[in-house]
Amino acid sequence: SAVISQKPSRDICQRGTSLTIQCQVDSQVTMMFWYRQQPGQSLTLIATANQGSEATYESGFVIDKFPISRPNLTFSTLTVSNMSPEDSSIYLCSVTPSGAYNEQFFGPGTRLTVL
Amino acid sequence: GQNIDQPTEMTATEGAIVQINCTYQTSGFNGLFWYQQHAGEAPTFLSYNVLDGLEEKGRFSSFLSRSKGYSYLLLKELQMKDSASYLCAVEEAGNMLTFGGGTRLMVKP
Numbered sequence: 001s002a003v004i005s006q007k008p009s010r011d012i013c014q015r016g017t018s019l020t021i022q023c024q025v026d027s028q029v030t031m032m033f034w035y036r037q038q039p040g041q042s043l044t045l046i047a048t049a050n051q052g053s054e055a056t057y058e059s060g061f062v063i064d065k066f067p068i069s070r071p072n073l074t075f076s077t078l079t080v081s082n083m084s085p086e087d088s089s090i091y092l093c094s095v096t097p098s099g100a101y102n103e104q105f106f107g108p109g110t111r112l113t114v115l
Numbered sequence: 116g117q118n119i120d121q122p123t124e125m126t127a128t129e130g131a132i133v134q135i136n137c138t139y140q141t142s143g144f145n146g147l148f149w150y151q152q153h154a155g156e157a158p159t160f161l162s163y164n165v166l167d168g169l170e171e172k173g174r175f176s177s178f179l180s181r182s183k184g185y186s187y188l189l190l191k192e193l194q195m196k197d198s199a200s201y202l203c204a205v206e207e208a209g210n211m212l213t214f215g216g217g218t219r220l221m222v223k224p
Binding site (some may be wrong): 044103106107108 | 148150157158202209210213215216217
């Protein structure tokens with residue numbers, strides 16, 4: 001398994017501002033992903049964070065709104081830009097550890113509220 | 116794209132057995148995950164099925180039929196702590212997961 005931490009765990013932000021969420025893993029991982037879970041909903045994949053190259057975004061998500069970095073095999077950031085109340089959600093990173101193809105582990109999540 | 120359906124809510128009695136179904140329609144399929152998510156917490160991995168058949172892991176078992184686009188999660192000897200949401204997720208290429216809406220299970224004494 002992998003130990004995953006996210007910062008911040010929660011935040012309350014003003015409309016129009018941006019927030020960067022960090023995801024740190026205790027070991028090198030092959031794949032890192034970012035998901036969103038809106039209140040009462042299931043998880044939706046935002047993008048795959050690629051090490052050393054641009055992230056791969058799912059339909060409905062764009063780089064200008066959700067820029068992602070992945071400078072190495074243990075760390076990634078997701079920025080929620082120009083926030084609106086509709087961005088209020090839980091943002092989770094997930095990882096597939098190297099050598100553990102089948103299992104995907106989730107971080108504790110970042111609970112974001114936009115006023 | 117993927118279409119993944121599971122019941123929204125289920126209720127069962129402590130000590131009983133409950134089966135949570137998941138059907139999917141997909142153009143591509145690598146495998147199917149089940150996750151448990153307690154309120155306010157991150158999802159935790161329960162099972163991963165690639166081949167048809169039943170995978171048993173303690174009180175939890177997961178079944179897959181690729182030809183029918185169908186899976187179920189079977190929970191035996193239910194405990195109060197099993198009250199949670201259970202998420203079915205289909206793995207697409209590159210480890211990407213598409214989740215169903217989740218089934219909220221309530222276990223009653």
